[in-house]
Amino acid sequence: MNGGGETHHFRRLGVIWAVLAVAFDLVYYFAIGPHVPPGTLTSTASGAQFDFNILFLVAFPVMAAVWVYWAYALIVWRGSKSDLAEPEGGPKSRGHLGIQVGWIATTTVIVLGVFVFGTVELIVPAGAGGGEGPSPIWTPTSHEVLPIQVIGQQWQFTYRYPTFGGFESRQLMVPAGTTIAFHVTSLDVIHSFWAYQLGVKADANPSVDNVAYTTTKQPGAFTVRCGELCGLWHGAMYNFGKVVPKAQFFVWAQSTEHRSAANTKNLPPFAYTYVPDANGANGGYYPDNVDPYSKVETYGATSPGK
């Protein structure tokens, strides 16, 4: 069975591979795909789920092709088999132009296909929930965008709602069916705002406004975790947020605005970036006479350089 019969091996391999690949892809698409994280709470979350599933549907046949071939070869051409022919060397075994060109062409086509798909899926949904820096070039089509500022600090996220008097809260509430622009910034080291079920992730850098868009769908709960190592309590830097119906959101926002009014006036005026003093309380890292130095460590301290 080892002499000649190249087409015989190819045919068997092809059949095993095709059956496996199609069967698994079908099972995956219908049974597993809809449950793949991060779910469907927002447009970007379902986008991420869709992209992951498509990649998996492409990836599995590729992996199966390699594995099926390996398993086949390891069994059929195992050296302990008594009737195995001696392998043939020579130029034929050193390379085969058709196979090599075919391999390169196939992988190139797959890779370029994946790239085009990924680029479309990145640009069309306005950055797909990732941090787009201070001046996003891919923005949502919706004209009603709710801005929410996310402030990372060691070790808690706080949230400011500029459209509600700029109040700041340690709770993240988001209205359903709304396009949201998260403006992510930090008051000290790098954090990463990862609203898992919302399909949003954007690094929080000091004095940088990193914008990420998403559009919420139905109400639900979500988790926010810090996604970039930020020191001692990085692992404890999480909180739970909610997507609530619009009306409920307005009630919450207005009551919180009212309740925290006493402290809101102590906060610095809302801005997309703040310039925290690099020194801590009572002086510190840089000598006092080095600009920019301010006796006021509050995050809104204006820089003498400006």
Added chain:
Amino acid sequence: MGRGGRLAIIGALFAVAVGLVVFTVMAFLRSSPPTVDFTAGHQAGAPVDLTLQTVGSIGTGIHPSWVSYLTQTPGGQWVHTTLWDLPAHTRINVTVHQYDGGSPLRNQQYGQVTGTIGDDAILNGKSFTVINANNGNGVAHTFAIPTLGISVPLYANNGNGNLCAVAPCPTNSPHNIVRFSFMTPGPGQYPWQCFLPCGLGYLYGNGGPMQTIGYMDGFLKVVA
């Protein structure tokens, strides 16, 4: 030298090397401040008194210039630790003797009192809910348990006063007494920390004591 001898020398050197590495690693892994037990002899339903003090510099140990919290054991001893065993679902009455000077908060959001029973705290006998850290003496530290939503700013002493520079501080040093209460949740380990950038000499004031258990960070180890 025979082969046996050589093997013995190699083996011994190897054992010493491995021993040193393991010793270094384990000595580091196991280092931790002590835990103060508030559950021993605790009767269900009775509140627990937790007395703390904050000092401007601990004065001793490997980091003598760092700010720190100290804990008073039920026996009245001051211990340099921030780890407590506390009973679950119990009212904890916290008293903080605040001996440190102050500054503005990095984020004035933490000037509010949140999560305590009654959503307020008592400063030298007077109830308060917000401190504007940009006025007056400013805030020295905060006591915050982020996962429980608890945060209490600790009003500072006048920095021009003769502040205490040893630990534990003598009670005749200028200090503020802040009292508040909260309920412990179910069993678990809950991190608590300070949100004021008080790590003197560190970038953003958040290094050193701000990132070391036993100084400005600790655990509530709530046990059933």
Added chain:
Amino acid sequence: MTTEPVAGSEFIAHEAPTLRETSEEIEYEMRSAEGAMWTGGRLVIGIGAFFFGSLAFAYFYLRSSNNEDLWRPNHITAPTGIGAAVFAFVVASALLYGYGTTRLRAGNTLDWEVTGWVTVLGGFTALGLQVWEFTQLSFFPGSSGYASCFIAWGVMNTALILGGLYWLETLLARWLRLRRAVLDDGGPARSTMPVARLFRANLEGCWYFWGFIAFVNLVFWVLFYVI
């Protein structure tokens, strides 16, 4: 005439000789060694290019970010006189050394020796000036992006010049010991002695490296003092 030593004798000097190298083998390894010198000399420049490329990247990155308008407030500049002096000494040294090398190729040993030691002197002067400049700065290291980059440049340039000086000095010192023998063998430009051949390969690498030092100093002199 072929009484070559044991193969790999530098590793096994204690072993009784068993085999003798043929003249071809010696020539083959000789060419390999010359080639390694050549490769090594160019690789050092490659390493240096990425090292200083990182500084150039930092310079342009911080300059274009200009965070808090603190890239270079008030157009602060490190002491221009000292900077120009460092630059002048380095470039002059490199040019002089290059001239000396061409003279050596033409067979003039003395010119090379004189220019070589003068280059060492010039390099040390540049080094001293570069270090002294640290004490003459009008800005604090952490006061701006420019200041930060400048401090790193001072450290890196010190290391670079030191490296070049070490290479050149060892070459000159080795030459002093080889001098007579090589001169008797037809001079450094023509001698076929192995030491002379390697010396030539080394010499060329060193001269390229000094060219690199001068180039780096030119680039960063423009970046820090001119623009």
Added chain:
Amino acid sequence: MAIDTRESVSAEHSGHTAPPVRPTRRRPGWLGPHLGRALVGAVGGYAFGHWIGNVIGSGYINVQGSGQNDVAIVLGLSIGVVGWLAGAGMLDYPLAKIAGREPLPPAPSKSWTRYLGPALDHKVIGLQYTVVVLLFFFTGGLLAMAIRTELLNPTSHVFGPGTYISVVSEHGTIMMMMASSIVIGPLGNWLVPLMIGSRRMAFPRVESFSLWIFAAGYLVILAALPLGGFPTGWTGYAPLQTQATGGMDAYLVGFAVIGIGMICAGFNLLATIINYRAPGMTWSRVPIFVWSVLATAALLTLATPTLVAAGLFGVLDRTAQTAFFVNEHGGSSYLWENLFWFFGHPEVYIMALPGFGIVAEIFPVFTRKPLFGYRIAAAGMIGVALLSFFVWQHHIFQSGINPDMRPLFMLTTELISIPTGFIFLNTMGTLWKAKIRYEVPMLFALAMGFNFLIGGISGVFLSDVPVNVTVHGSFFVLAHFHYTIMGGLVFAFFGGLYYWLPKMTGKMMDRRLGKWHFWAMFIFFNLTFLPLFLVGLLGQPRRVFEYAQNLQTLNDVSSVSAFFLGASFLIFVFNFVKSIFLEPKPAPPNPWNSLGLEWQTPTPVPAYNFARIPVVLADPYHYGTSDGQAVADLGPRTLSLAGVVAPAAGALDAQAVTGEEGSADPRPPIA
């Protein structure tokens, strides 16, 4: 006794009186350079540097405020490294060179003590590297098990969070340092000259220096623990880096020190491979492992200077208080991310390519077939090396840097999977109609293929920006790179070790224990890291000490498997000690019946590798042909037979030397 007589040689030839040769006085052995003296030098250097640092820095405002003097720590560590190198004798020749002296040959020794000191023989250095690399690996492995212990439970803790973060950082850094040299150091140094038919390295002193500074890096990074640990992970992101306590200095100095070692190792290997190939060893006959080492060495030499520069900026930020990474003072927190990953991504391929080389080397031997697509394999490695300089921003897709560049970096990242995939084309083609012998090295090579496929495909998921939003910074990434580095490189390394140890040590490893080791390692590796893909997808960020309750089962499966994975290495250690020291079974010169040039040497390999410079006649992959062609002529009478060297008789005769036997060496000195 080897006396350096080059000067007198020239003098004799020219008829002048030789300058008096300084008699080489040898110190007693225990005073000479060796490990013990290096340790003393390290401790003394640290103390001295610390003292200087205190003199310089104790008045700084931040030092007075924090009581932590980074100047003292950095100087202590740096001068400690210099002291270590001096103690190891690494500075003897560089200093003697200032006075123009030629190198002294090392103390003659066939004793095992030569492994404790400086060496010029690449085979001694290779074995020294093996020990140091395994020390790195097992230390990092112990720390990994500490991590998995902490993650057994989502909320109750074995370690404090500071300890945990330090352990994670230490594990990552140690393993990354180790992985950068795990193949290049032991196998690259040991094998490359043998494979290309050379008797020596181009720069053996540089090679030895790379080993000793690599070992110093181990001590420095271990010193991070007593200095308080560091909280940044192996990526060391600033400004957290700038903020951290003293252990951070050990990270920065340690990475710079290791970086210098990597540059030296790559530099020497590049010069060797390019220049020291035997006659007839054309580029189309170079073994594929050497190609992989060539590509890796190029990356080591060119990418690592960026790491050293970035480390210098970090050190300056922490000591001279510059502001490279502090936005508020005109720096940028993005700058570190860019510089680090500009090094960091080539580093990723530094940790993949040698593994490919080993696997492609093992496959033909155990399938008895030529390597399929040799040219494409070599081209793929060079292609990966080139492309790897253009992908670094895929690590920072969500950071807000150059968001409009994301499609470009997505493209380059996905393109690099094409040359990376060539390894599968090569191995699959080689398997076709083969005769597969399931020896231990082959099992490891096969497992590498299995693991790397999972690792590589998951990498394509990560490169897709929309999916990256979910999986970036999660355990998915962690599982991905453990599959490529541990599942790829480390499996290949152990395969290579089982394959080449008979040549390196002259003893056969026990086959049955080897198979036990393999199966335990393979099964528990997959059981450890497959669940972590899911854990990451389900939302667990990296480097956390607390996680969601519903992920405990998966984490526990991973943790328990990790302990067994760790235990599987005990089998290896036991096998190694038993087979090499306790019940040594002498290995035949070519136990696997391989055509590789390195296997045509006697065992143990003589110090000079080849008695005569071999003339290479064919590549080492012509299995399955009956022409009986030899790979190389090991005793050629004249090299010119091979048409490689034109006889240069006149020139050579002119400089031929008479002298005492074995005392004169007209061959080039080792620089």
